[in-house]
Amino acid sequence: MVAAAASDTAAQRRAAKRSPLSVAGFKKTVSRHAEIGIFLIAALLILVFSATSDGRWANAYNIGTILQVTATLGLMSVGVALVIGTGEIDISVGSTFGMGALTYLSLVQQIDPPLAALASVAVGAAIGAFNGLLVTRTGTPSLIITLGSLMIFRGIAIALTDGFSFSVPYKMRSGAMYTAFGGDSIGMFNTGVFWLVAALIVLTAMLKLMPYGNRLLAVGGSAASAHSRGVRVDRVKLQAFILCGALAALGGTLEAGKLGFADGSMGRLMELQAIASCVLGGCLLAGGRISLIGAVMGAFVLSSIQSYLVVMGVRPQWFMLLLGLIVVFAALGDRKLRAWALKR
Amino acid sequence: MAHPLISVKNLDLYFGAFHALKDVSVDFNAGELVGLVGDNGAGKTTLIRVLCGIHKPTKGEVWFDGTQVKEFHPKLAIDNGIETIQQSVGLCDNLSIARNFYLGREPVRKILGIPFLDFAKMRGESRKVIREFGLRDNVSADDEVERLSGGERQSVKIGRAVEFMNRVVIMDEPTNHLSVREREHVNELAVQLKEQGLLVIYITHDIFQVHKLADRIVIMENGEKVEDARTTDMTADELEEVIRQGGRKVEKRGAA
Numbered sequence: 167m168v169a170a171a172a173s174d175t176a177a178q179r180r181a182a183k184r185s186p187l188s189v190a191g192f193k194k195t196v197s198r199h200a201e202i203g204i205f206l207i208a209a210l211l212i213l214v215f216s217a218t219s220d221g222r223w224a225n226a227y228n229i230g231t232i233l234q235v236t237a238t239l240g241l242m243s244v245g246v247a248l249v250i251g252t253g254e255i256d257i258s259v260g261s262t263f264g265m266g267a268l269t270y271l272s273l274v275q276q277i278d279p280p281l282a283a284l285a286s287v288a289v290g291a292a293i294g295a296f297n298g299l300l301v302t303r304t305g306t307p308s309l310i311i312t313l314g315s316l317m318i319f320r321g322i323a324i325a326l327t328d329g330f331s332f333s334v335p336y337k338m339r340s341g342a343m344y345t346a347f348g349g350d351s352i353g354m355f356n357t358g359v360f361w362l363v364a365a366l367i368v369l370t371a372m373l374k375l376m377p378y379g380n381r382l383l384a385v386g387g388s389a390a391s392a393h394s395r396g397v398r399v400d401r402v403k404l405q406a407f408i409l410c411g412a413l414a415a416l417g418g419t420l421e422a423g424k425l426g427f428a429d430g431s432m433g434r435l436m437e438l439q440a441i442a443s444c445v446l447g448g449c450l451l452a453g454g455r456i457s458l459i460g461a462v463m464g465a466f467v468l469s470s471i472q473s474y475l476v477v478m479g480v481r482p483q484w485f486m487l488l489l490g491l492i493v494v495f496a497a498l499g500d501r502k503l504r505a506w507a508l509k510r
Numbered sequence: 511m512a513h514p515l516i517s518v519k520n521l522d523l524y525f526g527a528f529h530a531l532k533d534v535s536v537d538f539n540a541g542e543l544v545g546l547v548g549d550n551g552a553g554k555t556t557l558i559r560v561l562c563g564i565h566k567p568t569k570g571e572v573w574f575d576g577t578q579v580k581e582f583h584p585k586l587a588i589d590n591g592i593e594t595i596q597q598s599v600g601l602c603d604n605l606s607i608a609r610n611f612y613l614g615r616e617p618v619r620k621i622l623g624i625p626f627l628d629f630a631k632m633r634g635e636s637r638k639v640i641r642e643f644g645l646r647d648n649v650s651a652d653d654e655v656e657r658l659s660g661g662e663r664q665s666v667k668i669g670r671a672v673e674f675m676n677r678v679v680i681m682d683e684p685t686n687h688l689s690v691r692e693r694e695h696v697n698e699l700a701v702q703l704k705e706q707g708l709l710v711i712y713i714t715h716d717i718f719q720v721h722k723l724a725d726r727i728v729i730m731e732n733g734e735k736v737e738d739a740r741t742t743d744m745t746a747d748e749l750e751e752v753i754r755q756g757g758r759k760v761e762k763r764g765a766a
Contacts, residue, residue: 375626377616380605384613387604394564394599395614396585454604 196507200448201460203500207446208467215474222477230354234424235469236462237358238263238348238417242436243443243461244369245413248406250444251373253386253453254301254308256407259414259440261319262293263433266415267422268323270347271332274423279343283419290415291408293319298407302400316437324430333427348423358420362462365413370458382406386453414440439468442493446500467496513576515540515678515709516561521570523556530556531567532733538711540677543704545720545741546713548730549753554713555597557730558680561711562594563587575677588614591677595667595684601655607640608632608651611670639669643695660687668696672703679703680711685719697723717753721746731756 196202216224242259249256266286273282297315301308339349348358373379384392385402393399414433422428445451446467447460471492475485514537523531531553538544546554559565560572566582573579574590587594594600601610612632618625636651643665645658655663664687671679681700685693701723704710714720721727721741729737729752737744737752 377618377625377627380609380613380616380627384602384605384609387602388599391599391602392613394562394584394594394596396583396588397614398583398585454602 193507196503199457200450200455200504201457201463202448203503204447204460204463204467204496206503207496207499208463208470211467211470211474215470219474219477223474226354228473228477230351230356232466232469232473233354233359234348234351234356235472236466237356237362238421238424239436239439239443239469240362240462240465241358241365241417241420242414242440243447243465244365244458245410246437246440247444247447247449247456247458247461248369248373248382249308249403249410250449250451251382251386251453251456252403252406253389254403254406255441255451256294256297256308256312256410257437257441258293258297258312258315258319259410260433260435260437261316261323262290262411262414263418263421263436264323264428264430265293265319266290266418267428267432268326268332268418268430269415270419270422271334271426271428274334274344275338279341279347279349279423283347283416286415286419287412290411290413290418292411293415294408294411295404297411298404301407302403320430320434323432327428327430329430331427331429332422336426339426344423348420349426356420356424358424361416361420365416366458366462369409373456373458378402378405383454383456386455388454439465443468446493446496448500468493513573514538515575517571517573518557518561519571519573521557521560521572522568523560523565524568530733531560534570534730534733534735536728536735536738538678538709540709541704541707542726543700543710543712543724545717545724545727546711546730547715547717547720547727547749547753548756549715551732552730553733554730555682556733558594558682558711558713561587561678562592562596562680585614588674592680593671593674593676593678594680595664595671595682597682597686600667601663603656604654606652606654607649607658607666608636610655610666611636611639611651611673615674635673636666636669639666639673643669643692661689661692664688664696665692668699672699676708678709678711680713682713683715684712685714717750718746721749729753729756 222228242263246256246259266289269286269289270282273285293315297308297312300306300311338344346357348356350357373382381392381397381402384397385399389399418433421432443464444461447457447462447464449456449461468489471489472485475488480488516538518534518536521531521534534557546558548554556565560567560582563582563584563586571578602613605613609632617628617631619628633651640649640651645662645665649658649662655666658666664684668684684696688696700710700712712720712724717727724741726740727737727749728735729749731753736756737749739749
């Protein structure tokens with residue numbers, strides 16, 4: 167009887183330890199999953215924004231808009247997260263996004279939207295291959311290489327558009343195929359959101375459940391160790407860059423489909439938002455530890471903040487400043503949380 | 511025995527202007543435990559890094575089982591059945607023991623033709639090694655390697671090499687960081703592997719330790735092979751004297 171009671175309390179203690187609702191359990195969850203921080207930040211911001219915006223922020227239309235922006239930025243962010251996972255970085259994605267948008271818009275009037283989208287993704291993959299080959303073949307830091315390609319492809323985008331914008335006539339902006347690539351919404355969800363969800367599921371499965379993911383994270387954790395185990399380090403990095411370029415161009419395609427036009431500045435500064443999304447989402451810039459869902463949540467937080475500033479009538483001049491400040495504070499809060507979780 | 515399993519002929523390796531290996535020629539046979547001995551910077555690790563595909567020699571030939579090796583990459587060495595336990599590399603801190611265990615040759619189960627990691631196998635095999643090497647009770651196959659002590663890391667590397675052993679096991683300072691009991695275990699394993707017909711190359715700077723295990727001792731000094739003798743022909747004391755003299759010879763040459 168006494169023994170039974172004792173084992174009972176032991177079982178309860180164990181249960182308390184495991185339950186994510188207890189402090190100890192929560193601590194463990196945070197220390198194991200770096201992306202918890204961004205989920206808490208998102209929840210907090212949703213509460214604050216809903217409470218202080220008088221219904222202007224938290225309504226179906228606005229949330230739909232936020233999710234559309236999250237979709238395009240999120241696709242770019244998961245791509246960047248994969249490259250960060252290998253211990254490299256790709257800051258050229260803003261320009262790749264623009265090139266993807268322009269490719270799609272220039273082709274979609276002549277050929278079917280799926281083919282135009284495929285061409286756009288191929289252009290993105292080619293830009294990724296350009297980055298990846300230069301980084302792996304020359305051993306030059308990826309920051310410098312992709313800084314160069316950021317400017318090169320922005321330059322090409324500006325030269326192509328020559329001060330004008332590429333656009334699709336209104337009468338062509340319909341049909342199931344056009345709708346499928348960001349052109350319209352299903353319910354409150356822009357079709358881009360479905361692409362993001364699909365990409366997130368496929369890439370997460372690849373990262374966690376397939377050999378390629380194991381090797382990708384190994385390369386980021388210790389390239390020398392991965393090499394010594396027979397992993398083709400350069401090949402893994404090149405593949406990550408190609409995926410990243412393709413995803414950024416897909417994001418550009420979906421944004422182009424949504425807007426129906428694009429100029430040479432499409433996607434400018436988005437590369438910085440994508441990197442911020444990754445870092446906020448729990449990706450370690452040193453490589454080896456990334457969270458794709460975290461990167462997407464990071465993109466959601468950034469688009470929510472932007473949207474809040476818009477609906478609150480903050481003058482656009484202050485956007486960058488405020489966005490930057492909120493990012494800094496969110497990052498600090500996340501750091502504090504993680505430091506607390508790792509403390510015994 | 512028709513030909514040696516690994517044959518190195520007149521090997522030279524430069525790192526930039528630094529001459530790391532100087533005209534090294536040595537044969538290794540299957541079923542042999544060879545001690546590769548020398549002071550720090552003698553070129554032992556560099557030599558085995560050529561054998562396991564990390565470094566490509568500048569000049570000279572490497573023959574494996576009768577065919578000349580033309581391309582150097584760890585993947586090819588591993589595919590040829592050469593397992594290497596290295597000092598500083600081999601484990602990724604950010605991955606679990608199970609994931610590290612099969613890194614580079616992950617077992618998969620295909621579902622609709624898509625290769626998914628076979629976690630059951632990965633965990634099962636690494637759990638076996640964890641038990642066999644007596645890691646702490648609370649270490650699980652899903653724990654990140656970051657959590658392990660130096661000795662536990664070494665145990666995982668050795669366990670992995672033994673698990674995949676097929677023709678050659680190269681051990682670079684395998685008993686560093688190990689407790690006395692773990693060291694005994696590793697040395698026993700090295701002898702067992704040899705008895706099963708594998709070639710074991712055991713690198714250390716402790717000549718007395720390896721003399722007890724090895725059939726042959728190869729001594730390197732300053733990038734050159736200075737001695738190659740059977741342990742039945744030379745005692746550990748004599749061999750230690752060679753190591754000492756190797757050092758002095760270099761000094762004399764420098765003075766002249």
